[in-house]
Amino acid sequence: MDWTADPDAWLSRLVIQRGVAVVYLLAFLAALREFRVLAGERGLTPAPAFLRRVPFRRAPGLFHLHYSDRALAAVAWSGAALSAAVAAGAADAVPLGGSMALWAVLWVLYLSVVNAGQTWYAYGWESLLLEAGFLMIFLGNDDIAPPTVTLYLVLWLVFRVELGAGLIKWRGDPCWRDLTCLYHHHETQPMPGPLSWWFHHLPRPLHRAEAAANHVTQLIVPFGLFLPQPLATWAALAVIATQLWLVASGNFAWLNWLTLILALAAVDGASAARHLPLPAPPDGQRDAPAWFAITVLAVAAAVAVLSYWPVRNLLSSRQRMNRAYNGAHLVNAYGAFGSVTRVRHEIVFEGTSDPDPGPDTRWHAYEFHGKPGDPRRLPRQFAPFHLRLDWQLWIAALSPHAPAPWLRPLVRRLREGDPAVLALLRANPFPERPPAHVRARVHRYRFTTPRERRETRAWWHRTPLGVLLTTEHD
Template sequence: MGLEWLSAPDYWSARFAVQHLLALAYLTAFLVAALQFRPLLGERGMTPVPRFLARVPARRSPSLFHLHYSDRTFSAVAWTGVVGSGLALVGAADLVPLWASVLWWLLLWVLYLSIVNVGQIWYAFGWESLLLEAGFLAVFLGPAHIAPPAVVLWLLCWLLFRVEFGAGLIKIRGDSCWRDLTALHHHHETQPLPGPLSRWFHLLPGRAHQVEVLANHFSQLLVPFALFGPQPVAGVAGLVVLITQGWLALSGNFAWLNLLTITLSFATMGSWLLGPVTPSPPPLQDPPAWFAILVLAVGLAVVVLSYWPVRNMLGRGQVMNRSFNRLHLVNTYGAFGSVSRTRYEVVLEGRRGDEPWQEYGFRAKPGDPHRRPPQIAPYHLRLDWAMWFLPLAPGYGRTWLPGLLRALLRGDRQVLRLLRHDPFPGSAPDEVRALLYRYRFTTRAEHRATGSFWARDEVTEYLPPTTPHDLGD
């Protein structure tokens, strides 16, 4: 039917890389959901899904869970996603007919959309929408024996453009520290969850931090336009994005944001770049008519839906990480439009009777000054991230913090599994409290003298001593 013009056989390697890395991101996301949902969203969790479903109709949060919810159902959805994405990662989705491949990736998208749309505050992150948008486009990439559809590859590049250019615009328009090149004097220290190398990055000379900011502006404000150029321009632009995202992944823990952005960067790379490091393609078939029509319809829909993110990017009141529809398709993105100058941490403590207060330890959130920040990404510790927001927004913990305190006071095993250290193993405290500390990375001299990675000073009491009676239990 003369559909060869819809195909891009030279980008077979690009599709191979995108699909396999996207399967890895899906696998991580579903695993996070399976392992963390009960204490956060379960029937006895901090923000129970049944309570959310009772007040929010399906038209506002499309989800399979509006048909039926139980913790077993949620677990089945999450573990089905783990299996489906794991099989896609090892190439099983390439061994099936085209229609089955479409249904395979569509199933992963529907399952994860169902989780995100009932995830409430725990799923209010830009990388959730990014995974859903990239995952939706993957539905139409086709299996290994079908020539890659050029339209979908262009849509992936358009998604990458919005991720990078949106992030660059929000920085240059937002905090003045991005314009005077001082943002990274603070960011490595005050970012949500520093990694094992974050202190090293923070201690770089001021001139190096200025170079980092300039490189960020170059890669996010100029390079994105080259993504639509001919080869080798587009491939080199994708490499620049890959390198800068790798740098960001080394300097902090941002869940699967960097992994997904790197995944999208491969969509720009032809066989001249990826061919030597990917398998040889099988004999390729042109897409059948029904698939070509479907791909063209998706392309047209994305063009129409792009009106809202483009208007947001061009408008003076640009916002970050906004979905303009309940399906999380064609979103706007961005990060760190403002940068904290000082790091504050809420530290939870408990005690029995008149014994000394003892501190709860989180898996990645700074606590013990002697503990090196761990590498967590692309895994996502949802409670640790929520704790970072507490000092920044006074009302942020209104919906979930009382539930966390209740769980600690009753020694809830599910919640305690989210923590690294429980000072009351096998029992529970009589009361808990929260203190606010100011944290900073130690200097090289301080680290040599004390072995500490952090120095901290108590600022004030964030929450007074609280008993079960105070919480209405």
């Protein structure tokens, strides 16, 4: 095996790098859409106050030099433009050093956004994008054959994502071991998709088969990524098929898309090129220059050292999900759904023009793009785009007895008719002037049965449980 170059991996490198660039693009566009509202100067959790409290070593980034909403926009627009250019092939049109610089700039720009984003950016797929984006710096471009060492670092990342998710389930909620978690998960997941209602109503034996297949693909298959061909390709295809199943069943931002893109590092590129109608490989690929080979080996050594902490986490009976061990978000621990919610609670925001609400007051609901609201509205597909406010509202509803500190500022912004906040919503029931009062009520949601669906044409049945917050006494 040549540990310095794999000429047959040119196709895998091409797809992986272009795919990661597209995910970067989506991430920067999401920041342009919502960062100012969530964590801007007047955000629900303002970044300037956070950056004053947190030292650079814990949250490195450009915004420690200066944060303003204008600076955030400049960073996000620059990142979006650069990632679009890289996705279109800019990194292959410049010399190797220039390609590395382009990827490094993307990584620094997004690291700056994530490390100023606080709870809104505390998701495993943010660290996954940063770790993957960092490895892209060292995957080369059309000038050289892809370095085998970097391809194995990519596979090591996929391995930790898959095995971490499998172990956290096996060690966590007993329903994963008795194969019953999917009786509930499709209904109670953070953001159901347009097919989730049908997934929920699959026969229970199929739900058990889903759970068993999940254990196989996350606990056993990842080891196959490191086997000789064609076994590694078959393992990668199993990972890709599983991720596509998850894409169809719900909305998990870019987690699934990025994982399946990275899994292509294990695919036999030469075989794929023979069986697919693809252009010829790049001409004149040369051996990597010595400085690049030495750099790649140094990065591999650093990853090996930093792997101590996620490996210890994988082996621990107290395994933690989605943990970054350093401010650069490199070589992280991953995992998902170690516990599954049995009952779905949703926070519904309502407003009224009545200055003195009473029992007969009419309240009108605000509608969000992703989270369930109107029971008759079919859940939409937004992944790989990320709706952070919608996701955080699902998390907030898990413990309504202890409201998240940003919920009350959100209610007040709705009462004020803040245009920036309202721009993140699907529907504003008060287009003429702001309401006199706004409240947040907790509801229990469940999918309708097929019979209820036929009779009511509703996808959800909801039951009000009580008022969480209100501006009536402010």
